[in-house]
Each structure stands twice: as C-alpha cells, then as structure tokens.
Amino acid sequence: xxxIYVHIPFxxxxxxxxxxxxxxxxxxxxxxxxxxxKELVLRLNEVGNQTIQTLYFGGGTPSLMRPEFLSxxxxxxxxxxxxxxxxxxxxxxxxxxxxPKIAAEWxxxxxxxxxxxxxxxxxxxxxxxxxxxxxxxxxxGINDLKSVGFSNITMDLIYGIPAMxxxxxxxxxxxxxxxxxxxxxxxxxxxxxxxxxGNQVEKGIASAVNQDDASDQYISLIKQLEAxxxxxxxxxxxxxxxxxSKHNSAYWSGxxxxxxxPSAHSFDGCSRRWNVSNNxxxxxxxxxxxxxxxxxxxxxQNIINEKLLIGLRTVKGIDLTNLEREYGWSPDNSALHHMRxxxxxxxxxxxxxxxxxxSEGLLMADAIARxxxx
Numbered sequence: 001x002x003x004i005y006v007h008i009p010f011x012x013x014x015x016x017x018x019x020x021x022x023x024x025x026x027x028x029x030x031x032x033x034x035x036x037x038k039e040l041v042l043r044l045n046e047v048g049n050q051t052i053q054t055l056y057f058g059g060g061t062p063s064l065m066r067p068e069f070l071s072x073x074x075x076x077x078x079x080x081x082x083x084x085x086x087x088x089x090x091x092x093x094x095x096x097x098x099x100p101k102i103a104a105e106w107x108x109x110x111x112x113x114x115x116x117x118x119x120x121x122x123x124x125x126x127x128x129x130x131x132x133x134x135x136x137x138x139x140x141g142i143n144d145l146k147s148v149g150f151s152n153i154t155m156d157l158i159y160g161i162p163a164m165x166x167x168x169x170x171x172x173x174x175x176x177x178x179x180x181x182x183x184x185x186x187x188x189x190x191x192x193x194x195x196x197x198g199n200q201v202e203k204g205i206a207s208a209v210n211q212d213d214a215s216d217q218y219i220s221l222i223k224q225l226e227a228x229x230x231x232x233x234x235x236x237x238x239x240x241x242x243x244x245s246k247h248n249s250a251y252w253s254g255x256x257x258x259x260x261x262p263s264a265h266s267f268d269g270c271s272r273r274w275n276v277s278n279n280x281x282x283x284x285x286x287x288x289x290x291x292x293x294x295x296x297x298x299x300x301q302n303i304i305n306e307k308l309l310i311g312l313r314t315v316k317g318i319d320l321t322n323l324e325r326e327y328g329w330s331p332d333n334s335a336l337h338h339m340r341x342x343x344x345x346x347x348x349x350x351x352x353x354x355x356x357x358x359s360e361g362l363l364m365a366d367a368i369a370r371x372x373x374x
Contacts, residue, residue, distance in 0.1 A: 002250030003054030003088075004077060006036060007261035008062040009279055012094075016130045016200075017158070019192035021263035021277045022060045028279060032261075033069050035286040040076060040260050046268070047258070052077055054088040054247035057111075063093035067102070071109035078110075088113055088152075088246040096133040098141035104148040113152040113245075114145055115185075121175045122168060125161055130196070142179055152243060154183035159221065160214035161189050162207040169217045173224045182243035186221055187236050188214050215363055222359050235313045235362050252310050271297045301374050304329045309369040317349075317356025335372045342368065 010029060011022045055077055057070065074089060090113040091106055098116070106114070118138040120126050126134060133141075145153055157176065159169055176184055189209050191201040200206035222232060230238040234252060237245065250257065259266040259275065262282035266273040273295040276282050285292035298306070304327050311318035324330045331339060339355060342348035347361030347368070357365055 002255035002257040003052050003056065003247055004040070005056045005058060005247075005257060005259045005264055006040070006062075006073065007259065007264040007275075008032075008036075008057060008059035008065055008092075009262050010059065010064050011061045012064070012096075013130060013132050014196070016128065016196040017189055017192070017198075019194045019198075020060065023279050025279075026064065028283075029064065031283055032279065033065065035283040036261050037069075037073065037076070039286050040073060043258055043260065044076070046266075050256075052087065054090070054250065056090045056247045058090075058092050060092075061094050061097070062091050063097035063102075063106075067105035067109045070106065070111065074110040090115055090245070090247060092117065093141075094133065095138040095141035098144045100144045100147055103145050103150065107148050107150060112150075113154070114150050116141060116145070116153065116155045118142075118155045119158045120161070121172050122164075125164060128161070129158070139175075139179070142181065151182070153181050154185060154239075154243075154245070155179075155181055157184065157186045158189050159186060159217040160209045162209065164213075164217075166213070166216055166220060170220055170224065173221060177224070177228050182240040183245065184225065184230070184238045185236050186218075186238070188218065218363055219359060231315075232359075232362075233315050235365050252314050254307065254310065270303075271295055300327065303327060305369075305373045308372050309366065312355075312357055312369045312372075313362070313365045315356060315362075317354050319354050321353045329374065331372065332374075338368075338371050 007021070009022050009032065010026055011018075011024055012026070013024065014022075055074065057065075062070075070091065078087060089111050091111045092115045093106075094117055116138070117131075119129060119131055121135040121138060123134050142153065142155070155176065157172055159172075189197075191198040191208060193199075193202075197206060201208050221238075225232070225238045230240055232238050233244055234248070237248065239245075254269075256268050257266060259273070262275055262279055263277040264275050273293050275293045276285070282292050284290070304323065307323060307327070308318060320330065339348065339350065342357075342361060343350050346358060347364075348355060348357050357368065361368060
C-alpha cells in the first residue's frame with residue numbers, strides 16, 4: 001500500500017490562488033482532530049496485511065495542528081515511531097508557523113520529511129498571493145527546520161505569476177539552490193474558479209497567466225536545476241538522488257492509498273472514494289456513524305485513461321508493452337499519428353516501446369494525454 005493521506009482543512013487566511021478545501025474557523029480544530037482520529041481508526045482495517053509505506057499530512061495547513069495530535073496518528077498507523085528508513089512521514093508547513101521549538105516537537109512526534117510552502121522569495125509576490133509570511137521568514141523557517149535535524153525538506157514555488165519577469169524567477173531558483181534543500185516542487189499559477197485570483201481574471205481585474213512567459217520560466221527552471229544536479233521525475237517535481245517523494249511517486253505509479261479527513265480521496269486499485277468537502281457535514285457524520293463519502297468503480301476505460309494521464313506526467317513515461325499486457329490497450333491509428341507527430345516536434349521520445357515526453361512536452365502533458373484517451 002502506498003500509504004495514508006490526512007487532509008487538515010484549516011488555514012489562517014485564504015491565499016488568492018488556492019482552491020483546496022479549507023476553513024479559517026480555527027475554533028473547530030479540536031473537534032476536527034477527534035473526527036479525523038476516529039475515521040483513521042475505523043478505516044485502518046482497509047490496509048489488511050499490506051505494509052504502509054508513507055503517511056502524508058496535507059491541507060490546508062497541517063502545521064496548525066498540535067504536535068501531540070500528529071504523534072497520536074503516527075502511533076496509530078505504525079504502532080510505534082518508525083525510523084526514517086522504514087516509512088516516509090511528511091508534514092506540510094507554512095513558514096510563519098515554524099520556530100525551533102515547534103520544529104523540534106514535530107521531529108519528536110515522528111515527522112521525518114517537511115514540505116514548506118514558500119511559493120516565492122519576493123515580498124511583492126507574496127503580498128499579491130496573500131501569503132501570511134515574507135521572504136525572510138521563509139528563509140528563517142527553513143533554517144529553523146535544519147537546526148533541529150530535518151534534512152529531508154522540500155519546498156514549493158509558483159511560476160507564471162503576472163508581472164514576474166524571467167530574471168525575477170531565476171532569482172527565486174538561485175535562492176532555493178543557496179539553501180541546499182534536496183527537493184523542489186514548482187507549480188504554474190492557475191486561475192481556478194473558486195479563488196480570488198480566478199474571479200479577478202474572470203472580471204478583467206487581474207491579468208491571466210501569460211503562457212509564453214510561463215513556458216520560458218519552466219524551461220529555465222529545468223535548466224537551472226539540472227545544472228545543479230537535480231533530477232526531474234515528474235512535471236512539477238525535482239530532487240537530488242534519493243530524495244524523491246515516496247508518497248507522491250506511489251500515487252503516480254497507481255498504488256493504493258487511504259484518504260482521511262474532509263475532501264480526502266482514496267484508491268484501492270479498482271475504485272475511488274472521496275469524502276465530503278464540508279467540515280460540519282464531515283464531523284457530524286463521523287461522530288454519528290453516518291455516511292460521509294461517495295465512491296465509484298473505475299471502468300477499464302477509466303483505468304487506461306488514468307494510466308495515460310499519470311504516466312505522461314512522469315519522466316518515466318508509459319510502457320506500451322505493459323499497458324497492452326495488463327489492460328489490453330495499444331494505441332489506435334489516431335493515437336499513433338498523434339504520438340509520431342509529437343516525436344517529430346521534439347515534444348516526445350519513443351524508445352524500446354516506452355513513450356515519454358520531453359521538457360517541452362511536459363509543459364502540456366495533460367492535454368497530450370487527453371488526446372490519447374480511449
């Protein structure tokens with residue numbers, strides 16, 4: 001089993017670009033802790049005799065939760081605090097929540113990997129995104145994590161922000177490299193409908209992402225990181241050797257996982273389940289032993305399309321021999337034409353029956369996969 005994802009649905013403030021499920025009503029945290037713990041205990045039997053490899057606290061802002069709560073869940077999942085070699089336990093944190101004291105408590109609780117949501121090292125960009133920290137706090141937070149013994153640290157950056165010219169983006173990468181972290185996740189800004197930024201774009205108040213600028217920044221990102229020894233292993237993810245995210249890599253390989261908390265998704269190999277995206281409904285349902293999720297059984301067509309969508313986002317690409325052997329799928333004439341065209345355009349490579357996208361192709365991985373759907 002890939003592992004367990006725990007969604008923490010709270011944030012101090014709403015960022016302008018984020019459409020993940022969260023609430024700013026922090027007074028509900030204690031009640032939510034009890035509900036999440038109850039769901040976890042009830043669903044651990046779904047693991048069966050499989051080995052849980054990873055536990056991921058995402059959100060929202062998991063760093064708002066008590067270290068004791070994190071420790072309790074880790075102990076319930078593993079029975080004891082696992083060493084760093086036996087399981088990957090990731091905690092997403094905001095820079096403004098990090099101090100040497102709380103970082104030491106996370107470490108003692110059993111967390112051995114930290115994902116810090118920096119997003120930018122430019123104060124103007126951070127203010128525009130309505131992030132609650134500034135650039136110096138982000139740097140200080142990373143150093144605080146290092147000071148208590150965390151070495152497996154990843155951070156997030158966002159590119160494609162309107163008015164962020166290429167030199168400013170390259171400076172962001174330079175600062176990341178100077179911090180000597182082993183992993184980076186870089187995401188292109190998107191104008192989601194339920195966000196402040198999305199509404200502003202729709203009303204013409206804010207500029208949409210300039211795709212040419214975003215493409216230039218993405219290519220620059222890849223070149224700078226490759227020159228520094230980082231390996232791109234997925235569209236948005238780069239690591240030094242040995243520091244790939246085990247949790248997310250398992251997602252992309254189609255391994256099973258359990259999602260705990262409101263809006264969390266689960267996958268058992270043949271069906272998907274998702275919890276209700278409403279804190280009050282979720283807590284009340286868990287407390288009264290009522291249903292709080294929906295599910296669907298995936299058709300063979302669904303599974304093949306997911307394999308294409310996920311596989312083409314990774315540098316490994318898709319093994320056509322495996323797809324045919326395991327799922328009876330091989331590209332039809334339309335897909336073959338599309339794949340050959342991509343190779344001629346330099347957006348893909350087709351070697352030894354493995355079809356993978358180049359850096360240029362990864363920019364449009366989702367669209368390319370959709371064109372190959374059955």
